[in-house]
Amino acid sequence: GAGVSQSPSNKVTEKGKDVELRCDPISGHTALYWYRQSLGQGLEFLIYFQGNSAPDKSGLPSDRFSAERTGGSVSTLTIQRTQQEDSAVYLCASSTRQSTYEQYFGPGTRLTVT
Amino acid sequence: GENVEQHPSTLSVQEGDSAVIKCTYSDSASNYFPWYKQELGKRPQLIIDIRSNVGEKKDQRIAVTLNKTAKHFSLHITETQPEDSAVYFCAASTPSGGTSYGKLTFGQGTILTVHP
Numbered sequence: 737g738a739g740v741s742q743s744p745s746n747k748v749t750e751k752g753k754d755v756e757l758r759c760d761p762i763s764g765h766t767a768l769y770w771y772r773q774s775l776g777q778g779l780e781f782l783i784y785f786q787g788n789s790a791p792d793k794s795g796l797p798s799d800r801f802s803a804e805r806t807g808g809s810v811s812t813l814t815i816q817r818t819q820q821e822d823s824a825v826y827l828c829a830s831s832t833r834q835s836t837y838e839q840y841f842g843p844g845t846r847l848t849v850t
Numbered sequence: 851g852e853n854v855e856q857h858p859s860t861l862s863v864q865e866g867d868s869a870v871i872k873c874t875y876s877d878s879a880s881n882y883f884p885w886y887k888q889e890l891g892k893r894p895q896l897i898i899d900i901r902s903n904v905g906e907k908k909d910q911r912i913a914v915t916l917n918k919t920a921k922h923f924s925l926h927i928t929e930t931q932p933e934d935s936a937v938y939f940c941a942a943s944t945p946s947g948g949t950s951y952g953k954l955t956f957g958q959g960t961i962l963t964v965h966p
Contacts, residue, residue: 769953778856778939778956779894792953794851827893837882837901837943839954841893 738762740842742828748848749818757813757845761830768811769829769839770803779827785811818849852877852944856957864965869930871960873940874922882943883916883923884954889936897938898925930964937961 741760749755761768770782781795785805796802800818805811815822825846829839853876863869875883881902886894900907900914900923907914911930916923927934941954 771954771956778958779941779954781953781955784953795953838884838896838899840896841886843893 740828740830740840742826742842742845744845745843746846746848748850751820751849752817754814754816755818755847757815757826757847759811759813759828759830759842761809761811761828762832762840763809765830765832765840766808767831767839768805769831770811770813771827771829772824773827773844774824782813782826815847818847820849823847823849852880852942852955854940854942854955854957856940856960858960859958860961860963862963862965863930865930865932867930869925869927869934869962869964871925871938871940871962872922873924873942873957874920875942875955876921877942877944878918878921880942880944880955883914884941884943885912885914885925886939886941886956887936888939888959894939927962930962932964932966935962935964 743758766787768785771779773779783803784792800816803813825844827844828842831839856873884899885897887897888894898912898914900916911928913926937959939959940957943954944952
C-alpha cells in the first residue's frame with residue numbers, strides 16, 4: 737500500500753513568512769509524529785498525535801510552531817514568522833495501533849528560509 | 851527527558867569486515883530501541899529493532915543487542931558490503947500519554963563507509 741506522503745517536497749520561503757507543511761499518514765495509522773532534521777544532524781522530535789488524545793507538544797521549539805491533525809488522518813505543521821534557523825528537513829512518521837512501536841517515515845519536506 | 855548518545859560518529863571499514871555502532875540511553879522507562887538507515891537524500895528506513903524484554907535479535911547480517919542494566923544497545927553488521935554505506939541512527943522510545951509507546955529520541959548518527 738501507499739506509504740507516508742508529505743508535501744511539498746521542497747519549500748523556499750523568505751524570512752518572516754508563514755509556511756504550512758502537510759503529512760498524509762498510512763491509512764489506518766492512529767499515531768502521527770513530526771521530527772526535524774537539520775543538515776548533518778540527527779532527528780529532533782517536535783510533536784506526537786495519538787488518536788483523540790491531547791497531542792504531545794513537548795518538542796516544539798517555540799510558539800511559532802504549531803500542528804493540527806484533522807479527522808485523525810492528515811496533519812499540518814505550521815511555522816509562523818520563519819527564521820533562518822528553521823531551515824531543515826521536516827519528517828513525518830506514522831504507526832499503527834496493532835504495531836505501535838514501528839514508525840514509518842515520509843520522504844520529508846526540505847524547508848529553506850532565505 | 852531521554853538522552854541518547856551514539857558512537858562513533860564516523861566508521862570506515864573494508865568490505866567483508868564487521869561494523870559495530872553503540873548507543874547509550876538515560877531513561878530507564880524507555881522500552882523500544884529501533885535502528886534506522888538513511889541514505890543520502892532519502893527517508894530513514896527501519897532496519898532492525900528490539901524491545902526491552904529481549905536481549906538480542908538477529909536478522910541475516912544485522913544484529914542488535916540490549917543491556918538494560920547498563921542502558922546501552924549496539925548494532926552489529928557482519929560481512930559488510932558497499933551498499934551498507936549510509937548514516938545509521940539509533941533511537942529510544944519512551945512511553946507517554948498512558949500508552950506503552952511514544953516519541954523517539956535519536957542518537958546523532960554514524961556515517962558508515964564500506965570500502966570495496
